[in-house]
Amino acid sequence: MRHRRAIFIVPIILAALGLAAGELRASTQGVHIVNTPHNLSKSGTGTPNVTAASDEDRVCVFCHTPHNSSLEGPLWSRKSNISMYTLYKSPTIKSLPEQPQGVSRLCLSCHDGTVALGLLLHNFEASSLGAIPAGRNTNFGTDLSKSHPISIIYPTDQEFSDKSTLEYKGIKLGFDAYVECTSCHDPHNNQYGNFLVEDTSTRHDALCVQCHTKSGWATNEDATHRTGGQRFSEVSGVVSSDGCVNCHKPHFAQRGVHLLKQADSSSGEESNCISTCHKGASYPGGDVASSFALDYRHPIQLYPGVHEANETLPVPEGKKHVQCVDCHNPHQAGFQGSPLGSTSPAVSPPSKAPEVNGPLRGVRGVTTFGEAIPGEGYASSEFQICFKCHSGGSASYFKSNRSSTQRPVRVFSSYDESVRFGASSVSFHPVTKLTTGTGRSLKSDYQNGKMQMVYCSDCHAPHGSVEPYILRENNSDTFPVGAATFPLCFRCHDDTYLYGTAGSRTLHVSHVRNHLTPCASCHDPHGIPTLTGVTQNNAAHLMNFDTRYAGAGASYDAAGRSCTVAGTCHAAGDKRYY
Structure with missing residues (x-):
């Protein structure tokens, strides 16, 4: 009778421990608890992080007991864990973590390093094994802010798998609702290493994507951070x-928010990109890191911890910043249409101004009316991404650090690019809307509608440049210039035509070639802002004088073919006709 009773009891204990009978019989390395690092008895082999006991033969006793167990867990034998923890925080988190509960608190009774491994209920010492030493990667301490959140209700959100599919994938939720340690780890089965419930030996994020379904990650064929791309075999496989x-760590992340890998805990988010991958002359995607070290750049290094994925747009003054993720969505970015605007991109199809391409895909933006794009908010045009910072009431925040006396001071002045390139703008470079006219001052390849719109990045190098205003080429705005060469303007405009001898073109010869006057002294390179006093007549032809040289009262009369100027250029302050 005793023999029959033992046969009956064993399956009950196995069920309480979460073990199938087949697992107990399995001989595969790591499937049986005896062959895992959780065997702390004398028969255990130990690990670099934990030494097996020298004074205890029983395997299960470190966590379980058949009699007088605690109600905290299945046949639970360990000393109660009363620690309070610092929890994970993120501005975009879908559900708030709670103090560890249930199975997670049981796991932490060993893995927070506050309770000796050999100390059981009622302070009974089953072994002399002490707590996991600090600094070991199995000791998480009581600060869980840099580890994947636990004791958190599994979100019902489009960027997470349906909860009903998880059990089939081997992922268990505490109380059928909470993400716990045992959602990713099976304490009795180490066949995949680290007690993971999914084989990650080939695809190292195989477990992550069972729950996380980031928008565009699996559906964009050229999502380069997922596929590795097909262009460079030396990096694509890794x-x-x-x-x-590539970017995240489930435990001990250098940056807690979003669990990012970084060079160190004090580095900004951008270090996740440029210190690890996008750097070095040999890097196949280009040495982006060096661009951010140039004199003129988007200063991504200055704003650690400011960016929020759901931040107010346009970005208000108190939150002004710029980081890699302001312009690039790492979960959706690919190399389609790159370089931007190229007719023969590295990955088809090509992009055409003002369309975004793969690297800019899935980034929030702002409309030409200076308002955040509704819904998901994704920009369809490059300028909408630029407008996130360079529009709105605080657009002037990112003025160059040069003093105001060294910057153009326009008759009609605004740093709000949604006003300068707005729907009602009188005169503009065709960034937000189609060009008008035939473009007779342009090179022949761009005339008669052959170039209808341009990108902001046709003139500006968004990462960094040796030229002020992160311009792609020299285009001085100070008078007089050293030489009558304006390579940026003359990338599109025909200098032979502009230096002609007919009509108003003689003014270009006189001003630019003979007197070394910069183009920007008379023309506003972006557009004339829609402000009080601006008309079709006084703001035509991108005429918006720099008052440092033309005088505070400078004005233009397109119909009368004249301008009134003073100051450095024309000290007498008279009206000039052309």
Whole structure:
């Protein structure tokens, strides 16, 4: 009778421990608890992080007891864990973590390093094994802010798999609702290493994507951070196999928010990109890191921890910043249409101004009316991304650090680009809307509608430049210039035509070639803002004088073919006709 009773009891204990009978019989390395690092008895082999006991033969006793167990867990034998923890925080988190509960608190009774491994209920010492030493990667301490959140209700959101599919994938939720340690780890089965419930030996983020379904990650064929791309074999295989863990760490992340890998805990988010991957002359995607070290750049290094994925747009003054993720969505970015605007891109199809391409895909933006794009908010045009910072009431925040006396001071002045390129703008470079006229001052390849719109980045190098205003080429705005060469303007405009001898073109010869007057002294390179006093007549032809040289009262009369100027250029302050 005793023999029959033992046969009956064993399955009950196995069920309480979460073990199938087949697992107990399995001989595969790591499937049986005896062959895992959780075997702390004398028969255990130990690990670099934990030494097996020298004074205890029983395997299960470190967590379980058949009699007088605690109600905290299945046949639970360990000393109660009363620690309070610092929890994970993120501005975009879908559900708020709670103090660890249930199975997670049981796991932490060993893995927070506050309770000796050999100390059981009622302070009974089953072994002399002490707590996991600090600094070991199995000791998480009581600060969980840099680890994947636990004791958090599984979100019902489009960027997460349906909860009903998880059990089939081997992922368990505490109380059928909470993400816990055992959602990713099976404490009794180490067949995949780190007690993971999914084989991550080939695809290192295989477990991550069972729950996380980031928009565009799996559906964009050229999502380079997922696929590794097909252009550079020396990096594509590594990037593809790492997937999520290229950028994220589930435990001990250098930056807690979003669990980012960084050079160190004090580095900004941008270090996740430029210190690890996008750097070096040999990097196949270009040495982006060096661009951000140039004199004129988007200063991504200055704003650690400011960016929020759901931040107010346009970005208000108190939150002004610029980081890689302001212009690039790492979960959706690819190399389609690159370089921007190229008719023969590295990955088809090509992009055409003002359309975004792969690297700019999935980024929030602002409309030509200076308002955040509704819904998901994704920009369809490049300028909408630029307008996130360079529009609105605080657009002037990012003025150059040069003193105001060294910057153009316009008759009609605004740093709000949604006003300068707005729907009602009288005169503009065709960034937000189609060009008008035949473009007779342009090179022949661009005339008669052959170039209808341009990108902001046709003139500006968004990462960095040796030229002020992050311009792609020299285009001095100070008078007099050193030489009558304006390579940026003359990339599109025909200098032979502009230096002609007919009509108003003689003014270009006189001003630019003979007196070394910069183009920007008379013309506003972006557009004339829609402000009080601006008309079709006084703001035509991108005429918006720099008052440092033309005088505070400078004005233009397109119909009368004249301008009234004073100051450095014309000290007498008279009206000039052409």
